Amino acid sequence: MAEKEAQSKGQKQLNIELDEQTAEGTYSNLAIINHSVSEFVVDFISVMPGRPKGKVKSRIILTPQHAKKFLKALTDNVQRFEEANGHIKDYDQPPIPLNFGPTGEA
Numbered sequence: 001m002a003e004k005e006a007q008s009k010g011q012k013q014l015n016i017e018l019d020e021q022t023a024e025g026t027y028s029n030l031a032i033i034n035h036s037v038s039e040f041v042v043d044f045i046s047v048m049p050g051r052p053k054g055k056v057k058s059r060i061i062l063t064p065q066h067a068k069k070f071l072k073a074l075t076d077n078v079q080r081f082e083e084a085n086g087h088i089k090d091y092d093q094p095p096i097p098l099n100f101g102p103t104g105e106a
Contacts, residue, residue, distance in 0.1 A: 026057045040067040 028044035035041065040062045047054035062070060082088055 028057055030054060035064075035067075037064075039063060 026044065027046055030045040030047050032043045032045065033040060034043075042060045042062070043056045044058045044060070045054045046057050078088065
């Protein structure tokens with residue numbers, strides 16, 4: 001029924017495939033964001049306590065427009081989460097000195 005309603009409104013349905021390995025997800029407890037005039041680069045990193053080295057688990061590259069849409073979507077979702085579950089505490093952590101290889105340019 002929803003598919004017919006979407007078609008009647010002129011909307012196309014997008015089918016998205018999710019394989020098992022991707023569906024398992026990847027843990028990250030640190031994100032580093034860099035940008036140029038044409039893109040935002042978000043590196044998701046896993047850092048374990050007591051280990052001097054973290055590992056980039058995933059890198060996502062976004063256009064500025066998609067980065068702004070992602071920010072809005074994430075903000076909306078955090079707000080809905082907090083309305084349902086209460087305020088998310090933001091713990092202050094000391095700055096982590098990063099040795100992140102050469103600085104890239106786009």
